[in-house]
Amino acid sequence: MTTDTEHDAQTPTQARSAAYRNDRAHVFHSWSAQASLDPVVVAGASGSYFWDESGKSWLDFASQLVNVNLGHQHPKLIEAIKAQADKLCTVAPYHANEATAEAARLIAQVAPGDLNKVFFTSGGAEAIENAVRIARHHTGRHKVLSAYRSYHGATAGAISLTGDPRRWGAEPGMSGAVKFWGPYPYRSAFHASSPEQECERALAHLADVLMVEGPHSVAAIVLETVVGGNGILVPPDGYLQGVRALCDRYGIVMVADEVMAGFGRCGEWFAIDRWRVVPDLIAFAKGVNCGYVPLGGVIISERIAESFASKVFPGGLTYSGHPLACAAAVACINVYRDEGIIERVRRLGDELIAPALDAIKQRHPSVGDVRGVGMFWAIELVRDRASREPLVPYNAAGADNRPMSEFAAACKQGGLWPFTHFNRTHVVPPLTISEDDLRKGLAIIDEALNVTDRYAVA
Structure with missing residues (x-):
């Protein structure tokens, strides 16, 4: 770029x-x-x-x-950051505070289905890292599938899941990362002649990858809802529904990477809303507060969150739920709503x-x-x-x-x-x-x- x-x-x-x-x-x-x-x-x-x-x-x-x-x-975001700085600049993430709690409430409110809990990070790559950690500990499985022609971040696990040349300099990477081909009608890896055929063949390919990798060993399928930096690849109708069905069949966690596509970029709160599909986890960042203060996170379904009710989630960040970043997110989400x-x-x-x-x-x-x-x-x-x-x-x-x-x-x-x-x-x-x-x-x-x-x- x-x-x-x-x-x-x-x-x-x-x-x-x-x-x-x-x-x-x-x-x-x-x-x-x-x-x-x-x-x-x-x-x-x-x-x-x-x-x-x-x-x-x-x-x-x-x-x-x-x-x-x-x-x-944007004046409303700047005003929110200034007001929060006067009140409370930072606090350890084991405390609660008004800005972080309100940001989580608003994010859960616009998320699909039962995605109702938010784990905050400092950006998108950390969101992917923690989504994978959540999926692995929830399922007890190790492998994670992701697509070629994808970008998920530059930290150790996220770059291993990335499917473009930015991954090469970080190899060998995280164990258990497996690649598959996603749909791309203009340059079909499946020699498809229509979007419908591309969808059918891409899903058949993914099912075959699961078969030879052993679906019982797969913790998560991680995919950009609409592929961003690698070409704005909009999935054909039916594809995301098909991925959801495969995940349901084998007990695999579906992770939607909405870091770039989310928060209005695709004309929806989250791009996945366009296809009325509810993933298990959503990784977000960027548009949640427009990067005015670094912020990202994972939105977690109630079902998966419940599995950590009595066992410890082995992850954390010093700046998780940073008050200045979350105050900007609150203002940002309200602008999305108030200004249509x-x-x-x-x-x-x-x-x-x-x-x-x-x-x-x-x-x-x-x-x-x-x-x-x-x-x-x-x-x-x-x-x-x-x-x-x-x-x-x-x-x-x-x-x-x-x-x-x-x-x-x-x-x-x-x-x-x-x-x-x-x-x-x-x-x-x-x-x-x-x-x-x-x-x-x-x-x-x-x-x-x-x-x-x-x-x-x-």
């Missing part, structure tokens, strides 16, 4: 700001070769925009890392983004597929629509990634900060973005795609 820029690349480091010099001298950045970085020094942000020290601004079509759902510097954010996202996805992306696809030979829901969309870029050859190779770097690098640079030059990954760009702006800015951003992408068209067969 895009995390740096060519901005001021020719300016000597000693002539740059103190913030830039200190960053390059002392900050060790994630997922990066440190010497190649030239990060933007972000000086401020508001709504759907952020800007650097020189005042150059970008329309944030990435919502940073798809977490700033309510935009930058969920319904707005659903409407804009259906009425504005979907038709606009379809028109973009018709105009550009480098666009192979567009897909998504709500404000969670991907544009998949190809060299040849007929063969579906990706615009850049899988996990491309350096010169091999030049077409995507040039596309990202064109977006930034046009005043938009994109989210790019492999041969895709994602449309994931703040859920509060104005309709005018949404159209503006799509127009900038439309123009930038002229760059990728030069690499495509007309």
